[in-house]
Amino acid sequence: MTSSDSSGEKWTSAEEEIMRATYRALLSHGYANLSMSRIAEELDKSKAAPYYYYDSKDELLVSFLDYSVDQFEETIDTRESDDPKETLDRVIEKLLPLQPDETEQQLQTVLVELRAQAVTNGAFREQFTRLDEKIVTAIHEIIQQGIDDGVFRDVDSTRVAEHILATITGTRYCHATTNRETAIAVTRVSLSSYIDSELRKRP
Amino acid sequence: MTSSDSSGEKWTSAEEEIMRATYRALLSHGYANLSMSRIAEELDKSKAAPYYYYDSKDELLVSFLDYSVDQFEETIDTRESDDPKETLDRVIEKLLPLQPDETEQQLQTVLVELRAQAVTNGAFREQFTRLDEKIVTAIHEIIQQGIDDGVFRDVDSTRVAEHILATITGTRYCHATTNRETAIAVTRVSLSSYIDSELRKRP
Structure with missing residues (x-):
C-alpha cells in the first residue's frame, strides 16, 4: 500500500473503502474469525478485492490500525x-x-x-x-x-x-x-x- | 479435574506439578505456541501426562488461571x-x-x-x-x-x-x-x- 496518492492525501478512496469494509467485518466476525474473503464480502462487488492491495490479513489490519489512528486524531x-x-x-x-x-x-x-x-x-x-x-x-x-x-x-x-x-x-x-x-x-x-x-x- | 482431594486441599500435588509445568511452558512459548505436548515436556517423565487430566489446552489454561488466582491471594x-x-x-x-x-x-x-x-x-x-x-x-x-x-x-x-x-x-x-x-x-x-x-x- 502506498502511503500517499497523487493528490497528497494519505488514503486513496479505494483504500478508505477497504478500511470501512474491514471495520464492518471486524465488528461482525471478530479478529479470530476475520478473513480476506469476509472483508471482500463487505465490499461493493465492482471494487478491487483486498488481496489485490494486501498480502495477508495481518498486513491489512496494520493498515487498518494506521487508518483508525488517523481517523481518531481527526475526531x-x-x-x-x-x-x-x-x-x-x-x-x-x-x-x-x-x-x-x-x-x-x-x-x-x-x-x-x-x-x-x-x-x-x-x-x-x-x-x-x-x-x-x-x-x-x-x-x-x-x-x-x-x-x-x-x-x-x-x-x-x-x-x-x-x-x-x-x-x-x-x-x-x-x-x-x-x-x-x-x-x-x-x-x-x-x-x-x-x-x-x-x-x-x-x- | 476435581476441585478437592481427600485432604481437603483444592489442588492435589499432581495438579500443582502440571500447573508449574504450564507456567514454565507459557513463559517459554507464549499462548499461541503452547500445546499439551509442550506442557508435557516440562513435566517429569514419571508423571501422568496433562492430557490424562484435561481435554484441551484451553481447559487446562482455565485451571491454570484458577490456580494462579489462588496463588495470588496467598502472596x-x-x-x-x-x-x-x-x-x-x-x-x-x-x-x-x-x-x-x-x-x-x-x-x-x-x-x-x-x-x-x-x-x-x-x-x-x-x-x-x-x-x-x-x-x-x-x-x-x-x-x-x-x-x-x-x-x-x-x-x-x-x-x-x-x-x-x-x-x-x-x-x-x-x-x-x-x-x-x-x-x-x-x-x-x-x-x-x-x-x-x-x-x-x-x-
Whole structure:
C-alpha cells in the first residue's frame, strides 16, 4: 500500500473503502474469525478485492490500525471549545463512554483482540504506540491550555495525562475481559474526582 | 479435574506439578505456541501426562488461571504489616513493579494473550473477573483498615480501590503492547501522588 496518492492525501478512496469494509467485518466476525474473503464480502462487488492491495490479513489490519489512528486524531479535535475543562470532559466521554452502545462495546472487544497481537507483532505494536501517543498528546495539550489560560493549577501536565490514559485504558480493558459491569461507572466518578483534585484551582 | 482431594486441599500435588509445568511452558512459548505436548515436556517423565487430566489446552489454561488466582491471594497477604500505607505500597510494587525483571515482563505478556481469550471465552472471563475482584478486595481492605485506624482520610474506599486497579491494569497493558517504555515510571509517580492526595490526612 502506498502511503500517499497523487493528490497528497494519505488514503486513496479505494483504500478508505477497504478500511470501512474491514471495520464492518471486524465488528461482525471478530479478529479470530476475520478473513480476506469476509472483508471482500463487505465490499461493493465492482471494487478491487483486498488481496489485490494486501498480502495477508495481518498486513491489512496494520493498515487498518494506521487508518483508525488517523481517523481518531481527526475526531478528537481539541480546539473545538474555549473551555479546557469542557474539552477534557468531552474527550474522556469519547474514550470511555459512560453508557457504551452495542457498536462501541463490539469495537472495544475487537481492539482487545487486535492489541493482544501487539505482544508478538512489532507492526501492531507500533500502531498501538502511535495511538497511545496521540491520546496522551491530546490530553496533555488540553491540560496545558488550561494552565496557560489560568483555569487549571500549574501541574505536571504529562504526568496527569499519562495517569488519565492508564486509568481509561485499564477500565476499558477490564470491562471487555470481565463481568464486572459496574467498573466503568465507578472509574468515571473516580476520574472526575482525580481531575478535580489535580486541576481545579483552590481559592 | 476435581476441585478437592481427600485432604481437603483444592489442588492435589499432581495438579500443582502440571500447573508449574504450564507456567514454565507459557513463559517459554507464549499462548499461541503452547500445546499439551509442550506442557508435557516440562513435566517429569514419571508423571501422568496433562492430557490424562484435561481435554484441551484451553481447559487446562482455565485451571491454570484458577490456580494462579489462588496463588495470588496467598502472596498478597495484606495482614503482614501494621502500617496500612506500607502495605498498600507493597501491594502496588507487587502488581506494578517499577523495574520488572525478565520473568515478570514475560508473565505480563502471557497474561495479555490469555486475557484476550476472555473476550470470547466465558470460562477465561470468569477467572479474570475473579482475579480483578481479589485485587480490588485486597486494596479495599487495606484502605478500610487505614480509615479505621485513623491514618487515612474517610474516603469511599471502593472508589479509590477501583481507581488503583484500573490505573495499574492500564499501565501494565500499555507497557506490554506498546514501545512506551517510560509509562510505568510516570504512572508509578502519578499513582503515589493520587494515593497521597486521596488518603493522606490533612492537618
